[in-house]
Amino acid sequence: MKKLFTGPVLLLVTVLFIVGLLAACSSDNDEVNGSTENNGNNEEDNNQNNDSNDGDAAVSGDGDISGELEIQYFVGGYGDSWWKEVISDFEDQYPDITITEHAGPNINDEMRSRWVSDDPPDVVYIDGAGSSETQMVEDGQLLDLTDWINDVKAENGSPLLDNLIVEPARYDGDIYSLPLVFDTWGTWYNETQFEAEGYEVPTDFDSYMSTMEAIQENEGIAPFATTGQHPYYFLRGALTPAFGAAGGDELLADIVTGAEGVWEREEVVATMEKVAQMQEAGYIYDGFGAYNHTQSQMNFLLGDHSFIPVGFWLPNEMANDVPDGFEFGFIPTPMQDAGEPFAIVPDLRPLAIAENASNPEAAKAFVEFVFTQEYATAFSEHTGAIMNLMGVDLSDNENVPSYLIEANAMINDPDQVQIYHRPHPMSADLETPIGDALISLMLGNMTVEEFTEAAEDATADYRGE
Structure with a gap:
């Protein structure tokens, strides 16, 4: 059989196929080697920071995004370089925001006490061992995004939900997360x-x-x-x-x-x-x-x-x-x-906001900030995988291996x-x-x-x- 796959970015081709179909009609990691430091903060320091910021105005009188924003993300096979780029750019965009990162291969276990004590971070990327989107929804830990997300627009002016390759999971019709990573x-x-x-x-x-x-x-x-x-x-x-x-x-x-x-x-x-x-x-x-x-x-x-x-x-x-x-x-x-x-079967990695987020407006701004063509392209370049956003053209991207075209013959064939x-x-x-x-x-x-x-x-x- 002809060689079809030599790297993780094959999934991009799968998605290009899916996107093509959509256009014609209109997506457990446990311990990994190494770790990512949480910006030098341990859990005790982070709790102290959270306590010291209680009462800070999340949104100032003129609507500017400000205050502390805590983000939890698992670091596994995709690495953390994409997160570092996005977080840095968000801080540049909103200079009155201070972001505290909670990240690493064991972050789900390390942050468990925060979630159990109703003192969670504002934004959470749900991935890796010890995390379960459905469990968090059932436990009432995630913010209901249904009304908000229906009003969020993509860069092209259309509803963001219409620009996702795979729509969000729904629990009795309600949306509690947005699928960030399209994997299988x-x-x-x-x-x-x-x-x-x-x-x-x-x-x-x-x-x-x-x-x-x-x-x-x-x-x-x-x-x-x-x-x-x-x-x-x-x-x-x-x-x-x-x-x-x-x-x-x-x-x-x-x-x-x-x-x-x-x-x-x-x-x-x-x-x-x-x-x-x-x-x-x-x-x-x-x-x-x-x-x-x-x-x-x-x-x-x-x-x-x-x-x-x-x-x-x-x-x-x-x-x-x-x-x-x-x-x-x-x-x-x-x-x-x-x-x-x-x-x-697409296996999606979602981004969500905590029900008890201290800074929900900044959290919403961050989620909206992430779902753009720029950061979808950057995600593929950093990770060799695909973000759950349609219309991302990677065909002429020098950082995307040309051998993906070889895989396209199989993925494009609905008989296979x-x-x-x-x-x-x-x-x-x-x-x-x-x-x-x-x-x-x-x-x-x-x-x-x-x-x-x-x-x-x-x-x-x-x-x-």
């Missing part, structure tokens, strides 16, 4: 190895199993690995697109909302049987339970495994660890039946790729117990029938039954 999960492999050994790049589940069999026999390894410490990598990276392929948007909606009996449905059970087949054949590495996400990615790069489900941040996050000669290959996870197209959508992410209260049961199934400690029962129990608990 899929399965990665070493293009160099596959070409050298003549391995078939899978196009469906049957060929996926055949290729893993060939790798197991020739390499003497378990071809598939993921992180067991964070089960949502497999749940989002393999099962979510599989459910999309099996039952479309309706099934995805029932999965994430915990509909009664959803895990007992024929198409869902058939999908879980595929996972059991992978385990029974020995294709899933039996030590994956101890892997965190960076360890699973490192072992993948070292050739201990040949397939891994990750999002488009992978090459950027592991850039310093890629062996010589390794070339990233990517396909939508091939869990669909033969004859069916690949399935892609079908895009599905879910109404909102799964709540952590539901995703966690299902993920725990999933690990047991993948380790061979639970049958499909037992998994189904455990998943149904989890959905019942989630519904409060």
Whole structure:
């Protein structure tokens, strides 16, 4: 198969395809290596700063944006250089604003006490382990943006909502966040190895199993690995697109909302049987339970495994660890039946404002400031991924690799790729117990029938039954 993917910015091509369709008709990261300092402030200092600014006027009498603005953002595979640029420019635009950054790979855990004590930062980028948009909505932690966002205009004068590639998640019709990053999960492999050994790049589940069999026999390894410490990598990276392929948007909606009996449905059970087949054949590495996400990615790069489900941040996050000669290959996870197209489910990273924000007007100004063509272009240049904004022309951008055009042949073919959508992410209260049961199934400690029962129990608990 012709080389299609060698880096994380492939997603840009996917988005260009989606944008084209829209024009014709009118998108779990845990600990990472290194960290980002919070502008020299620790949590105690930040709490003191917050206390000292209580009572400051967020908006002065003439409507100018002023005061302190606290921003929390997770630093993972996308890095933090884009955030630094945007924050600096916002401070230049609003000189009466002082921004306090809370950032790093463990920031969700570090800031948890602030959220629990109803003293949150003003703006939060929801990404990484320990964060859940749906959970925050259910806990009443996010500001209802519905009325405000409907009046926000894009640079071209049209409603901003009309300029988003994928619209915001809605909870009973209300909007609590804006999807900032358009990403998708899929399965990665070493293009160099596959070409050298003549391995078939899978196009469906049957060929996926055949290729893993060939790798197991020739390499003497378990071809598939993921992180067991964070089960949502497999749940989002393999099962979510599989459910999309099996039952479309309706099934995805029932999965994430915990509909009664959803895990007992024929198409869902058939999908879980595929996972059991992978385990029974020995294709899933039996030590994956101890892997965190960076360890699973490192072992993948070292050739201990040949397939891994990750999002488009992978090459950027592991850039310093890629062996010589390794070339990233990517396909939508091939869990669909033969004859069916690949399935892609956009995985969005949202930006939100805290319900108890101390400076909500400045927070709104910052969110509006971010969603522009300038910063969407800058995001792609900094991260190799795409911001959730239509009309961003990257075709002549020297910082966007030309090999993206090669991927366009596949993404532009609806016979090969079908895009599905879910109404909102799964709540952590539901995703966690299902993920725990999933690990047991993948380790061979639970049958499909037992998994189904455990998943149904989890959905019942989630519904409060």
